Amino acid sequence: xxxxxxxxxxxxxxxxxxxxxxxxxxxxxxxxxxxxxxxxxxxxxxxxxxxxxxxxxxxxxxxxxxxxxxxxxxxxxxxxxxxxxxxxxxxxxxxxxxxxxxxxxxxxxxxxxxxxxxxxxxxxxxxxxxxxxxxxxxxxxxxxxxxxxxxxxxxxxxxxxxxxxxxxxxxxxxxxxxxxxxxxxxxxxxxxxxxxxxxxxxxxxxxxxxxxxxxxxxxxxxxxxxxxxxxxxxxxxxxxxxxxxxxxxxxxxxxxxxxxxxxxxxxxxxxxxxxxxxxxxxx
Numbered sequence: 710x711x712x713x714x715x716x717x718x719x720x721x722x723x724x725x726x727x728x729x730x731x732x733x734x735x736x737x738x739x740x741x742x743x744x745x746x747x748x749x750x751x752x753x754x755x756x757x758x759x760x761x762x763x764x765x766x767x768x769x770x771x772x773x774x775x776x777x778x779x780x781x782x783x784x785x786x787x788x789x790x791x792x793x794x795x796x797x798x799x800x801x802x803x804x805x806x807x808x809x810x811x812x813x814x815x816x817x818x819x820x821x822x823x824x825x826x827x828x829x830x831x832x833x834x835x836x837x838x839x840x841x842x843x844x845x846x847x848x849x850x851x852x853x854x855x856x857x858x859x860x861x862x863x864x865x866x867x868x869x870x871x872x873x874x875x876x877x878x879x880x881x882x883x884x885x886x887x888x889x890x891x892x893x894x895x896x897x898x899x900x901x902x903x904x905x906x907x908x909x910x911x912x913x914x915x916x917x918x919x920x921x922x923x924x925x926x927x928x929x930x931x932x933x934x935x936x937x938x939x940x941x942x943x944x945x946x947x948x949x950x951x952x953x954x955x956x957x958x959x960x961x962x963x964x965x966x967x968x969x970x971x972x973x974x975x976x977x978x979x980x981x982x983x984x985x986x987x988x989x990x991x992x
Contacts, residue, residue, distance in 0.1 A: 712873020760838025789934035793841035818937035850954030853877030916957035942968030
């Protein structure tokens with residue numbers, strides 16, 4: 710899912726290592742199901758059958774597509790998993806390590822189709838012809854949700870999953886009333902902590918999205934679905950605390966699409982946003 714995996718959990722000594730191993734294996738199963746960079750993934754098989762009616766899918770994939778649909782509605786269209794065509798047209802058609810070393814090329818921007826035509830059945834999904842799904846960061850947020858819930862249900866008293874910088878928690882560490890999460894500034898050459906976030910409550914999440922990472926040939930990986938172009942708002946990094954992983958991810962994307970104008974909207978939905986503009990003070 711494009712980043713490192715870190716798991717912290719508290720459980721009886723006899724179960725802790727087993728639960729940590731179970732969490733790692735579960736993430737791998739989700740990756741093999743959801744990744745658009747694995748040719749044999751279930752998501753790629755679904756995308757290949759767009760326009761062919763309902764396709765039977767696993768519960769994991771159905772849940773991911775449902776979250777993509779929910780995020781589209783929740784964000785008023787700013788978070789749109791049908792940007793796959795936009796991403797491929799822009800050159801992001803392979804694992805980023807290979808994309809970043811490719812020769813620069815021109816491209817014709819392609820706007821996203823929108824999730825309205827995607828149909829989700831009890832055990833199936835139907836994609837319109839010519840439409841493919843790229844869940845992007847929503848997959849990281851949802852994976853954190855799934856794994857923290859399952860590991861907590863399996864006996865862990867507190868769980869934190871950090872997947873590519875997205876953090877989802879269940880419970881709190883023994884003797885503490887919160888998790889402390891370091892926030893860093895992508896605008897600086899050296900990793901620099903600029904704030905310590907405190908995640909309080911039985912279930913919290915924080916996600917960071919930035920237009921300063923995953924850049925190539927003058928482009929970056931966050932696309933405005935309405936234009937098919939990389940976002941160009943007055944926010945280059947957004948860190949958002951929310952009630953669940955996928956909403957934190959979706960909110961961070963909204964902030965990059967809308968810029969600082971998103972602040973009030975996010976606050977009204979119960980999200981705490983930390984937004985950074987292009988310039989570093991004193992630079």
